Amino acid sequence: MAYDYDDDNIFAKILRGDIPSEPVAETEHTLVFRDIRPQAPVHLLVIPKGKYVAYDDFAANASAEEIVDFHRTFAKVCAEAGVSPGAGGAGFRTIGNAGPDAIQEVPHFHFHILGGRPLGPLLAG
Ligand code: 5GP
Numbered sequence: 001m002a003y004d005y006d007d008d009n010i011f012a013k014i015l016r017g018d019i020p021s022e023p024v025a026e027t028e029h030t031l032v033f034r035d036i037r038p039q040a041p042v043h044l045l046v047i048p049k050g051k052y053v054a055y056d057d058f059a060a061n062a063s064a065e066e067i068v069d070f071h072r073t074f075a076k077v078c079a080e081a082g083v084s085p086g087a088g089g090a091g092f093r094t095i096g097n098a099g100p101d102a103i104q105e106v107p108h109f110h111f112h113i114l115g116g117r118p119l120g121p122l123l124a125g
Contacts, residue, residue: 003053011047011108025077029069032077041116042081042092046074052109054098074111083115093119 006012014021014033021033024044035043048070052058059067078084083092092115097104 003057005051005053006107007051009108010106011045011110012051015047015049024080025073027069027073029066030073032073035112040114040119042083042113044077044081044113045110046070046077046113047108047110053107054104054109055096055111056098058109074113078113081113081115083113089115091115091119093122 010019013019015031021031023031023033025032029049030046031049032044032046035045048058048062048066050058050062050066052062058070062070075084078089078092079087081089081092083089085091092113095112095114096110097112
């Protein structure tokens with residue numbers, strides 16, 4: 001897999017502290033913060049601190065420690081945000097965009113967590 005990582009992408013700048021974010025969780029390998037243009041009452045972005053462009057890049061190339069930390073943090077923030085059906089929440093949707101067909105705006109791997117309202121059909125277009 002041949003991905004080139006752009007060190008000047010917005011999330012790289014957030015990780016460096018060059019621009020502010022609203023963090024909700026942080027671990028050694030993972031950061032979670034609020035999306036600046038929320039599409040639902042809960043709209044979180046879960047990102048690895050490592051330099052991965054998209055989910056397939058992360059899944060193929062991240063260490064086992066990074067991968068476990070990312071997913072455990074994902075589960076923790078779903079529960080804390082009150083959207084986990086396993087913890088009494090009404091549910092959430094995860095979106096992971098990769099590349100132009102998915103209209104990936106920021107080329108640093110991230111999962112969106114959307115919830116807090118009925119989210120409608122999976123795809124609109
Ligand atoms: P993508 O289309 O790459 O899956 O989604 C990128 C997301 O990052 C968008 O939902 C957008 O609103 C969000 N975003 C873009 N710039 C910033 C920023 O500077 N801060 C935060 N918190 N979110 C951002």
